[in-house]
Amino acid sequence: MATQAKDLTGYSVYKAGKGPLGGPMADREPLVTGGKSYKDVDDLIIRHVESFPGMKWWLAFGVSLTVLAFFLTSVFLMFGAGMGVQGINSPTGWGIDIVNFVFWIGIGHAGTLISAILFLFRQKWRTAVNRSAEAMTIFAVATAGLFPLLHVGRPWFAYWLIPIPNGRGPLWVNFNSPLVWDLFAISTYGTISIVFWYVGLIPDVATVRDRADNKWRRMLYNLLSLGWTGSNRAWRHYESTYLLLAGLATPLVLSVHTIVSFDFATSVLPGWHATIFPPYFVIGAIFSGFGMVVTLMVIMRSVFGLTDIITVNVLESMCKVIMLTGMLVGFAYSTEFFMAWYSGSAYEGFVFQNRAFGPYGWAYFIMFTCNAFIPQIFWFKKLRRNIYVMFVVSIFVNIGMWFERYVIIVTSLHRDFLPSSWGMYNMTFIDWGITIGSFGWFMTLFLLFTRALPTIAGFEVKATMNPDVATGRAK
Secondary structure (H helix, E strand, C coil): CCEEEECCCCCEEEECCECCCCCECCCCCCCCCCCCCHHHHHHHHHHHHHCCCCHHHHHHHHHHHHHHHHHHHHHHHHHHHCHHHCCCCCCCCCHHHHHHHHHHHHHCHHHHHHHHHHHHCCCHHHHHCHHHHHHHHHHHHHHHCHHHHHHCCCHHHHHHHCCCCCCCCCCCCCCCCHHHHHHHHHHHHHHHHHHHHHHHHHHHHHHHHHHCCCHHHHHHHHHHCCCCCCCHHHHHHHHHHHHHHHHHHHHHHHHHHHHHHHHHHCCCCCCCCCCCHHHHHHHHHHHHHHHHHHHHHHHHHHHCCCCCCCCHHHHHHHHHHHHHHHHHHHHHHHHHHHHHHHHCCHHHHHHHHHHHHCCCHHHHHHHHHHHHHHHHHHHCHHHHCCHHHHHHHHHHHHHHHHHHHHHHHHHHHCCCCCHHHCCCCCCCHHHHHHHHHHHHHHHHHHHHHHHHCCCCCHHHHHHCCCHHHHCCCCC
């Protein structure tokens, strides 16, 4: 039988031995391939911080800035002409701003899940992607935060939303509103995510400091690493703090998108007031977040030459999560239709019939196909280990999840209780500019992160390596 051992992280690993029927038992596929040493890992992870960026990075950065300029132009045109340049109308008063807000909040869920929950469950494959996923969380939340400000029409008066003593008469926030809960939940989530991400960066930033050959560069990274010494005492305090933050961040994964779902579920509008919304939104957020992580990791491993660290084995594990959550999302869609029929409510039945077969049926078809059907190709091992297939599927996942939010908001609002108030919602040039441009804002932040800080948790990756191979002792 296989013999059990402990690696540097305390995880249980198994060495090759005899299988239960006496046959050979193969080693598990290593998380770091290519026979890399500890120094090789440092060189791979830190070289893009130490060296001048290559042509691929500048090309990607130029595209991101161009798309970001599209976003800024659309926003300034909207501020100059007013909210009327958007497709917002009565009864579809939420429009594309809230669609994008919910979408980007969902994208931010995978970072905390990969970093905190998988850390608590001792899933070692997370070490190659957790740092970038954490950064993705922060930038996705920063992107999501733009849309409520845009949606108020006059963001320079957004401070009115803050519960502070004021001379504006009885104007005060309504603490019974789930929109206020959003503010507290998302700000808490963003704060914990930033602290969790930064604490994880400290040892690797210290490595960049120690390798720096420039005085000013060394001083800057010494400041960022908080004077990290790498002593036994420092590591003990670090590990305790990291575990505590992981424990604090874990319930936030469930709470944040649960509270976002309350924006809909606590209303009386057919298609929204459903008890399935909290778990449905959380699963959907994890689904879309993992889709975005796969998209970013496939690009990163190619641009930065990290194929030996962000291995196919790691990406396959994420594809399995996408497949599972895609099944759960499809089940939630089916449950919504069943409950609309089972409730006997004429209004509920009409909304879901209109959602699938009405004038926006094309959007529902895109949503269901991208989210429930396409990820099921990952049942086949050859497909879920194919880089091109997983990249294309991850793109479809995010397209499908954007359309999910579009379907929930638009199809429930454009035909409400009164046929006299029915109307179609059509996105304008400004709506498209803000939506597409938000990806430019997100990618610009992410690319700046890849240039300035290590994108992989090097010390965690080294802990998963075979020490004999990494130190050259293996024969």
